[in-house]
Amino acid sequence: MPRIARNVRGTLSETRRTQILEAAARVFARRGFDRATIQDIARAAKLSEGSIYNYFRSKEELLVHIPQHLVRPLFIPLVEGDVPETLGEAEEILLGVCHGMVARVQEYAPFLKVFLSALPHLSPATREHYMQLLPTYAAERLERFLREGIRRGIFRADINVEIAARLLPGMLLLFLMTQEVLLVHPIVAQGYDSIIPEAVRLFLYGATPRVLTPRPSATS
Amino acid sequence: MPRIARNVRGTLSETRRTQILEAAARVFARRGFDRATIQDIARAAKLSEGSIYNYFRSKEELLVHIPQHLVRPLFIPLVEGDVPETLGEAEEILLGVCHGMVARVQEYAPFLKVFLSALPHLSPATREHYMQLLPTYAAERLERFLREGIRRGIFRADINVEIAARLLPGMLLLFLMTQEVLLVHPIVAQGYDSIIPEAVRLFLYGATPRVLTPRPSATS
Amino acid sequence: MPRIARNVRGTLSETRRTQILEAAARVFARRGFDRATIQDIARAAKLSEGSIYNYFRSKEELLVHIPQHLVRPLFIPLVEGDVPETLGEAEEILLGVCHGMVARVQEYAPFLKVFLSALPHLSPATREHYMQLLPTYAAERLERFLREGIRRGIFRADINVEIAARLLPGMLLLFLMTQEVLLVHPIVAQGYDSIIPEAVRLFLYGATPRVLTPRPSATS
Amino acid sequence: MPRIARNVRGTLSETRRTQILEAAARVFARRGFDRATIQDIARAAKLSEGSIYNYFRSKEELLVHIPQHLVRPLFIPLVEGDVPETLGEAEEILLGVCHGMVARVQEYAPFLKVFLSALPHLSPATREHYMQLLPTYAAERLERFLREGIRRGIFRADINVEIAARLLPGMLLLFLMTQEVLLVHPIVAQGYDSIIPEAVRLFLYGATPRVLTPRPSATS
DNA sequence: GATGAATGAGTCTTCATTCAT
DNA sequence: TATGAATGAAGACTCATTCAT
Numbered sequence: 001m002p003r004i005a006r007n008v009r010g011t012l013s014e015t016r017r018t019q020i021l022e023a024a025a026r027v028f029a030r031r032g033f034d035r036a037t038i039q040d041i042a043r044a045a046k047l048s049e050g051s052i053y054n055y056f057r058s059k060e061e062l063l064v065h066i067p068q069h070l071v072r073p074l075f076i077p078l079v080e081g082d083v084p085e086t087l088g089e090a091e092e093i094l095l096g097v098c099h100g101m102v103a104r105v106q107e108y109a110p111f112l113k114v115f116l117s118a119l120p121h122l123s124p125a126t127r128e129h130y131m132q133l134l135p136t137y138a139a140e141r142l143e144r145f146l147r148e149g150i151r152r153g154i155f156r157a158d159i160n161v162e163i164a165a166r167l168l169p170g171m172l173l174l175f176l177m178t179q180e181v182l183l184v185h186p187i188v189a190q191g192y193d194s195i196i197p198e199a200v201r202l203f204l205y206g207a208t209p210r211v212l213t214p215r216p217s218a219t220s
Numbered sequence: 221m222p223r224i225a226r227n228v229r230g231t232l233s234e235t236r237r238t239q240i241l242e243a244a245a246r247v248f249a250r251r252g253f254d255r256a257t258i259q260d261i262a263r264a265a266k267l268s269e270g271s272i273y274n275y276f277r278s279k280e281e282l283l284v285h286i287p288q289h290l291v292r293p294l295f296i297p298l299v300e301g302d303v304p305e306t307l308g309e310a311e312e313i314l315l316g317v318c319h320g321m322v323a324r325v326q327e328y329a330p331f332l333k334v335f336l337s338a339l340p341h342l343s344p345a346t347r348e349h350y351m352q353l354l355p356t357y358a359a360e361r362l363e364r365f366l367r368e369g370i371r372r373g374i375f376r377a378d379i380n381v382e383i384a385a386r387l388l389p390g391m392l393l394l395f396l397m398t399q400e401v402l403l404v405h406p407i408v409a410q411g412y413d414s415i416i417p418e419a420v421r422l423f424l425y426g427a428t429p430r431v432l433t434p435r436p437s438a439t440s
Numbered sequence: 441m442p443r444i445a446r447n448v449r450g451t452l453s454e455t456r457r458t459q460i461l462e463a464a465a466r467v468f469a470r471r472g473f474d475r476a477t478i479q480d481i482a483r484a485a486k487l488s489e490g491s492i493y494n495y496f497r498s499k500e501e502l503l504v505h506i507p508q509h510l511v512r513p514l515f516i517p518l519v520e521g522d523v524p525e526t527l528g529e530a531e532e533i534l535l536g537v538c539h540g541m542v543a544r545v546q547e548y549a550p551f552l553k554v555f556l557s558a559l560p561h562l563s564p565a566t567r568e569h570y571m572q573l574l575p576t577y578a579a580e581r582l583e584r585f586l587r588e589g590i591r592r593g594i595f596r597a598d599i600n601v602e603i604a605a606r607l608l609p610g611m612l613l614l615f616l617m618t619q620e621v622l623l624v625h626p627i628v629a630q631g632y633d634s635i636i637p638e639a640v641r642l643f644l645y646g647a648t649p650r651v652l653t654p655r656p657s658a659t660s
Numbered sequence: 661m662p663r664i665a666r667n668v669r670g671t672l673s674e675t676r677r678t679q680i681l682e683a684a685a686r687v688f689a690r691r692g693f694d695r696a697t698i699q700d701i702a703r704a705a706k707l708s709e710g711s712i713y714n715y716f717r718s719k720e721e722l723l724v725h726i727p728q729h730l731v732r733p734l735f736i737p738l739v740e741g742d743v744p745e746t747l748g749e750a751e752e753i754l755l756g757v758c759h760g761m762v763a764r765v766q767e768y769a770p771f772l773k774v775f776l777s778a779l780p781h782l783s784p785a786t787r788e789h790y791m792q793l794l795p796t797y798a799a800e801r802l803e804r805f806l807r808e809g810i811r812r813g814i815f816r817a818d819i820n821v822e823i824a825a826r827l828l829p830g831m832l833l834l835f836l837m838t839q840e841v842l843l844v845h846p847i848v849a850q851g852y853d854s855i856i857p858e859a860v861r862l863f864l865y866g867a868t869p870r871v872l873t874p875r876p877s878a879t880s
Numbered sequence: 881g882a883t884g885a886a887t888g889a890g891t892c893t894t895c896a897t898t899c900a901t
Numbered sequence: 902t903a904t905g906a907a908t909g910a911a912g913a914c915t916c917a918t919t920c921a922t
Contacts, residue, residue, distance in 0.1 A: 630823075
């Protein structure tokens with residue numbers, strides 16, 4: 001049935017690949033990589049088993065290609081070219097980044113589940129391939145954001161940018177992992193509307209009391 | 221060959237079960253639940269395949285029983301009864317907590333891998349059970365630590381303790397997950413000796429300059 | 441792309457068939473019948489898989505039809521109408537026949553390999569079909585050659601022509617099979633230049649010492 | 661059902677291997693390597709498919725191991741230590757050798773079919789291995805036979821023994837191959853009872869008329 | 881006629897589980 | 902209780918053949 005129009009050559013092929021990968025992602029998410037069968041995926045893609053092999057060489061290749069097709073949107077930069085001019089602006093931006101991150105993880109939770117359970121046991125090559133994409137991508141943007149902020153005196157000059165850019169996402173990760181991926185009852189009743197501001201504030205101002213607000217005489 | 225003294229009836233049985241579960245945990249960690257075979261486990265336990273079925277009804281039952289035996293030590297408190305008296309002391313303690321956390325994850329990485337690979341097979345109830353242990357346990361201790369610190373004026377009074385107690389572990393989680401569990405090349409060359417102080421400092425003092433630096437009408 | 445001039449109706453079809461059969465023969469020779477895929481053959485013929493089925497009903501049909509096109513030259517008579525007048529002449533002719541046979545087997549070795557490996561598993565009808573062609577054809581010529589030789593007193597009158605006509609080719613067969621078809625290191629270092637004369641001499645004069653060479657009052 | 665007694669450890673295993681290899685040889689002979697299925701072989705061995713893999717790692721391994729178990733008897737010498745004292749004795753012996761050869765090929769025809777069908781899949785090394793056994797073995801014995809005969813003046817002194825020892829088996833090969841292995845209707849109606857004497861006579865006396873018949877005190 | 885994507889039956893192989901000893 | 906051979910269901914993957922375009 002899925003005999004698709006001819007003219008669109010090349011596009012058809014791309015369409016099929018997407019169709020298959022989307023099905024694979026759904027099935028992997030539901031059953032886990034090892035328990036998902038090609039037949040499951042074929043059915044989900046409304047294709048025959050054989051057809052899948054016209055587009056991908058193996059089941060593992062399906063897994064490897066899922067992010068390329070499906071998760072790409074996951075990596076559309078959260079922090080565009082935004083450069084913070086004031087601290088308030090920085091806070092604004094970071095709140096936005098965090099909300100975006102949460103929304104995205106929520107949206108892609110099923111896939112992330114597969115990802116987590118399958119990855120540790122796949123070939124090192126496959127693992128590397130994935131990891132290049134995932135947290136790195138997000139972090140690189142944040143690094144630039146921090147660097148710009150430092151240049152403008154908004155952030156401490158002695159921050160290790162490389163590390164700090166991963167600390168903020170990390171803060172949310174524990175919540176996201178447990179609630180969205182592992183599907184455990186909410187840890188914190190208030191939800192992300194409380195968590196995110198708290199995280200951003202901690203990230204910007206720390207846990208210790210500001211000295212009378214940044215106003216008067218130095219650190220003393 | 222594993223013919224163990226008979227007298228200890230009941231205990232022998234318990235010994236065998238432990239012997240098998242420990243082997244299973246090792247194998248699951250190395251290969252993932254679905255890829256681990258009963259033969260693998262039997263060999264690791266220095267028993268025959270058939271014998272395993274004298275103690276457990278199925279492969280899945282092995283999985284369910286693992287934590288009871290092996291994971292308990294993972295939850296020995298990181299933050300004992302420590303109560304911080306000064307900021308410096310607090311910093312000291314947090315550094316210790318973080319180092320402990322890293323060490324423990326490194327030690328239990330294999331088990332965490334089992335946990336992840338097993339996810340698709342765990343019932344929601346079992347998942348809950350695990351998660352109650354894992355980050356919750358650690359967090360509860362930190363909550364008390366923060367509350368005491370607030371009472372002593374070391375920490376901001378407006379901190380949401382419940383959340384903040386999870387933000388610090390979270391900060392490290394991203395590094396731990398990628399490096400220890402997913403086994404990807406180190407993100408940050410310097411290793412945890414750089415990461416942990418950076419995280420603690422950020423947690424305590426935030427990313428913005430302390431007072432008097434930010435001098436000139438910061439936000440203004 | 442293989443759109444060939446139309447006018448030659450019927451001939452075009454024949455061209456295509458030859459094109460396909462030649463490709464099939466090459467592929468069969470390289471991979472063996474069962475391991476050769478239609479895709480292999482299609483590629484070798486620079487056609488699509490589907491097109492092959494416009495000319496042949498099945499893969500097996502390809503095999504059956506190969507000799508008709510390709511092997512025919514294998515059967516161009518080795519022994520033309522030659523009639524031996526003297527023993528010396530007969531020897532001359534037989535040497536020529538043997539050299540021709542060797543050359544041909546060497547040329548067609550790849551095909552013979554397919555033939556040998558595929559044949560035992562084909563339908564009896566197909567097998568008969570092949571066998572009519574192969575050794576029979578060659579033998580019939582030799583039979584006439586022998587009969588003429590006997591009539592002229594060159595060969596023993598009590599020879600069973602039918603059998604003897606197959607004994608000479610047989611002599612070479614062992615060498616050809618092992619060296620050309622099975623590709624084993626040469627049995628006899630000297631090569632066919634030693635083997636052929638030896639075979640012909642044995643065929644003509646046998647292994648026992650001639651009594652004073654054929655000198656005296658012949659058989660008469 | 662094939663649960664065999666325990667005590668014979670090691671022997672049981674060997675028994676099973678033989679049982680499987682014999683079944684495999686039969687099936688390969690009937691269907692060819694590629695067309696034989698593991699299920700066929702399992703059924704022929706009265707075992708389940710899975711059991712086969714307890715003894716051999718793959719289908720190909722079955723092929724490689726067949727000769728070791730089954731073909732050995734094929735190579736029990738045809739020409740014992742026999743040394744011909746007179747021409748008549750030599751003829752006697754050669755007739756015996758030929759009959760033995762035919763009988764053996766007939767007996768092992770199924771295996772030879774396996775061998776042929778498997779050819780494309782054998783590594784050059786394996787092919788060599790086989791071929792060392794097959795015609796070489798038989799030929800070596802004949803070589804000695806001929807040498808002894810020459811020393812006794814029974815055979816021509818100018819015979820190339822190495823070659824001649826392969827010409828006699830070769831003579832029969834064409835018949836054997838076509839009739840026993842390729843299973844084509846008999847070429848020569850009379851069967852081997854005519855063919856063998858004809859071949860031996862041709863080998864000994866050649867196709868040309870004897871001068872005065874071998875009169876002069878043959879061995880004498 | 882030519883194409884090549886779609887199909888699905890058929891294969892090898894793995895592995896949890898059973899059970900005779 | 903321990904063993905490990907036997908089992909057979911299940912799954913990844915191949916490929917001859919069909920057929921819409």
